Amino acid sequence: MSVRIRLQRHGRKQTPIYHIVIADARAPRDGSFIERIGIYNPMTKPATIDIDRMKAYEWMTNGAQPTETVRAILRFKGVLYYKHLQRGVSKGAFSAEEAEIKFRAWVDAKEAKIEERVKATAAERKERAAQISGTVKKVVKKKVEETPVEDELLNVDLAEQAAAETADDAEVTPEAPAAEDTNTETTTEA
Secondary structure, eight states: OOEEEEEEEEEETTEEEEEEEEEETTSOTTSOOSEEEEEEETTSSSOEEEEOHHHHHHHHHTTOEEOHHHHHHHHHHTHHHHHHHHHHHHHTSSOHHHHHHHHHHHHHHHHHHHHHHHHHHHHHHHHHHHHHHTOOOOOOOOOOOOOHHHHHHHHHHHHHHHHHHHHHHHHHHHHHHHHHHHHHHHHHHO
């Protein structure tokens, strides 16, 4: 008898909730099953997965084959990593205690990351609800007030710029009268 670890659909239209079950491969999708080992709800953000890792590992070591979706779920929850570590223990690469420590560290890091995502999603929902209800006050960025030292530096820079402009004007101004003076001198000589 071929045994599969697969999803069994429950829930209403457009809102599925899946049970992760151990079933005979010949049984229909929503038909009879041997054992239920978890629940998968893809409608939440992030998706909610509640699975008995040790039962899934036991069934996999006994030869149950997961479907592609369930394989992704088992990888996400660390069952495949645990199986990998146990294979290392059986080959003598490290002890069972070391494998357990590695697995617990991995699970703790993964759970912390999921918890961060749940908190971020809750904050986004709260912010979105506040925006829809119109209770959010718009944040207005205030212009940073300049200190007196910055004002003095700004005044000095403006004074230097004005002096440079008048120097440029002074250079242009003498040329124009000189041209007129030459014309007036030539007319008086003639």
